[in-house]
Amino acid sequence: MSxxxxxxxxQWPLLLRGAAWTIGLTALATLFGATLAxxxxxxxxxxxxxxxxxxxxxxxxxxxxxxxxxxxxIFFGLPELGIRLSPGVASVCAMTINxxxxxxxxxxxxxxxxPRGQIEAAQSLALSRTQIFLxxxxxxxxxxxxxxxxxxxxxxxLGSAVCSQISTEELSYATxxxxxxxxxxxxxxxxxxxxxxxxxxxLRHLLNWAGPRFLFGR
Amino acid sequence: xxxxxxxxxxxxxxPVPRGDAGAHTQVGAPILRITALRKSYGAHEVLKGIDxxxxxxxxxxxxxxxxxxxxxxxxxxxxxxxxQQGSLIxxxxxxxxxxxxxxxxxxxxxxxxxxxxxxxxxxxxxQNVMLxxxxxxxxxxxxxxxxxxxxxxxxxxxxxFDAMPDKLSGGQQQxxxxxxxxxxxxxxxxxxxxxxxxxxxxxxxxxxxxxxLADEGMxxxxxxxxxxxxxxxxxxxxFMHQGLxxxxxPPETIFxxxxxxxLRQFLGLMExxxx
Ligand SMILES: Nc1ncnc2c1ncn2[C@@H]1O[C@H](COP(=O)(O)OP(=O)(O)OP(=O)(O)O)[C@@H](O)[C@H]1O
Ligand SMILES: [Mg+2]
Numbered sequence: 008m009s010x011x012x013x014x015x016x017x018q019w020p021l022l023l024r025g026a027a028w029t030i031g032l033t034a035l036a037t038l039f040g041a042t043l044a045x046x047x048x049x050x051x052x053x054x055x056x057x058x059x060x061x062x063x064x065x066x067x068x069x070x071x072x073x074x075x076x077x078x079x080x081i082f083f084g085l086p087e088l089g090i091r092l093s094p095g096v097a098s099v100c101a102m103t104i105n106x107x108x109x110x111x112x113x114x115x116x117x118x119x120x121x122p123r124g125q126i127e128a129a130q131s132l133a134l135s136r137t138q139i140f141l142x143x144x145x146x147x148x149x150x151x152x153x154x155x156x157x158x159x160x161x162x163x164x165l166g167s168a169v170c171s172q173i174s175t176e177e178l179s180y181a182t183x184x185x186x187x188x189x190x191x192x193x194x195x196x197x198x199x200x201x202x203x204x205x206x207x208x209x210l211r212h213l214l215n216w217a218g219p220r221f222l223f224g225r
Numbered sequence: 226x227x228x229x230x231x232x233x234x235x236x237x238x239x240p241v242p243r244g245d246a247g248a249h250t251q252v253g254a255p256i257l258r259i260t261a262l263r264k265s266y267g268a269h270e271v272l273k274g275i276d277x278x279x280x281x282x283x284x285x286x287x288x289x290x291x292x293x294x295x296x297x298x299x300x301x302x303x304x305x306x307x308x309q310q311g312s313l314i315x316x317x318x319x320x321x322x323x324x325x326x327x328x329x330x331x332x333x334x335x336x337x338x339x340x341x342x343x344x345x346x347x348x349x350x351x352q353n354v355m356l357x358x359x360x361x362x363x364x365x366x367x368x369x370x371x372x373x374x375x376x377x378x379x380x381x382x383x384x385x386f387d388a389m390p391d392k393l394s395g396g397q398q399q400x401x402x403x404x405x406x407x408x409x410x411x412x413x414x415x416x417x418x419x420x421x422x423x424x425x426x427x428x429x430x431x432x433x434x435x436x437x438l439a440d441e442g443m444x445x446x447x448x449x450x451x452x453x454x455x456x457x458x459x460x461x462x463x464f465m466h467q468g469l470x471x472x473x474x475p476p477e478t479i480f481x482x483x484x485x486x487x488l489r490q491f492l493g494l495m496e497x498x499x500x
Contacts, residue, residue, distance in 0.1 A: 128343035128402075131303050132357035132409060133332040135325070142356060146347040224347045 015194045018185045025181025026202055028095075032177060033164040033210065035099045040106030040163070041156075047111030048148075049140060052118045062111065069108035075169050077101050082173045098170040098177075106163045113155045117148030150223040157214045161207050168203070178202050254317070256281045256413055256444050257302065262311030264297060271297050272308065273468040279413070284445045286455035286476070289465035290491060295448040298465070299415045302446070303335040304328050316412045333361065336406030336414040340421050342398040344390040344405070350377065351386040354405045362409070376404040380434050396427030400434055407438075414438065416447035452495055456480050464488045 016022075050062045069077065081104075082097040092100065121144050129143040149156070171180035182199030186192045257279040264272040271294045279285055287295050300306040302313065304320055313320040316334045321327045344353050354373040358364040364372070377383050380400035390398055399419055406414060416435065420428040432454050439445055439458050449455050455462055455476060462479040464472040464487075472479065472488045483489045 124339055124341050124343040125345060127305055128339060130305060131332060131335070131337040133329045133361045134357060135329060138360050142360065143345055150347060
């Protein structure tokens with residue numbers, strides 16, 4: 008039995024392109040998904056009741072259905088309604104909606120852990136409800152739940168492999184393509200695996216560094 | 226009927242406003258006027274008709290047993306609690322619970338210090354002091370920082386501007402909380418047992434700051450178990466009992482010649498626990 012990793016690595020432009028897609032999808036989904044989660048967590052913890060219920064329904068719907076079904080619905084289902092999305096856009100949408108739901112629940116737990124006294128202190132200082140949420144409640148909540156949030160983002164990044172199913176040309180798509188060309192499945196998937204491993208570790212480090220720096224202070 | 230003494234001071238008998246508080250004094254108008262205030266939690270009535278006027282620059286100490294409604298009264302004054310009946314006017318503004326804008330305006334004039342400090346843990350000491358003036362008063366960056374440094378110097382913490390709250394002792398945190406409240410230029414300060422969570426050796430540094438505020442003419446309403454401090458600093462002492470102002474008067478009278486058996490019993494208890 009002999010291994011031939013060189014013939015896989017020779018395809019580096021394809022692999023690099025795939026990795027770039029994975030990074031791009033994850034970056035956009037994180038940005039939009041986190042924003043969605045902040046809005047969702049606000050609605051669930053202090054927004055108007057009906058809005059809170061609506062968000063609750065969304066969270067339950069997403070958390071109790073497979074990601075691949077969500078993705079297929081967006082890519083194959085929505086065109087029935089005249090909404091036709093490219094594979095890339097559909098992937099970002101599916102990942103955003105997916106991350107948004109999980110992150111809403113994660114963030115809500117952090118928000119509800121805010122000591123009552125801090126909110127009362129902010130009220131006494133004449134801050135408005137919105138100011139209290141953005142400046143007093145949200146930063147410590149993000150800090151509390153950051154490890155859980157980072158894990159969830161990594162899960163979504165790894166889950167983006169599924170997007171190859173609608174021919175989004177991300178890392179696992181590239182890996183599949185290479186092994187279908189040279190039938191070196193073993194080597195191809197080892198390289199693909201190492202690629203995901205590297206990206207996941209990098210992403211974790213990046214987020215652990217960026218959170219305290221830009222979002223919630225030391 | 227209890228022997229409630231409604232000895233609201235006549236305007237002329239009120240304490241003379243001291244220091245810079247005199248600048249915007251309307252002579253005679255109380256800075257705080259509470260009329261027939263009633264507050265219940267469900268069926269449990271906690272405040273049963275409070276009438277209280279506080280003059281500008283006056284220092285009022287509120288004493289009374291646990292559960293007598295002291296905290297509830299203080300929290301009604303800046304709208305942290307909603308009351309069902311009566312009226313409350315701070316610095317000419319009626320307290321209107323259902324009007325967020327009016328509430329924010331009223332609260333700008335009312336500073337509050339809590340037993341548990343309640344600093345914002347993710348912000349530095351300086352940022353804690355600057356947050357509300359920045360967001361609410363739109364105070365400019367440079368001016369805000371300068372003011373925060375001056376206030377921190379005033380409470381003896383000028384070197385802690387960039388420190389995080391959790392690196393400070395309880396006494397230091399409470400002094401930051403005082404600076405934070407002062408940064409909004411309140412007309413009246415509410416203090417709810419602000420030394421109760423402190424180790425005994427840290428109580429003095431906080432009380433000294435409060436005393437200096439009193440000396441500079443700040444209107445103070447403080448719930449306290451520090452009887453000797455109340456006696457020394459207060460112009461007037463209010464004894465609350467079962468949701469009512471039960472007895473009220475200058476500290477010499479309240480501590481020296483208590484009129485009601487309830488107050489006598491309370492003071493006896495306090496002496497017992499202090500010994
Ligand atoms: N959020 C609440 N819900 C229901 N009852 C409450 C609430 N807050 C206070 N109470 C009740 O109201 C009464 C007065 O409470 P309050 O905290 O004002 O007393 P206090 O005089 O400040 O006592 P302490 O010296 O222990 O601080 C008590 O009987 C208390 O149990
Ligand atoms: Mg109390």
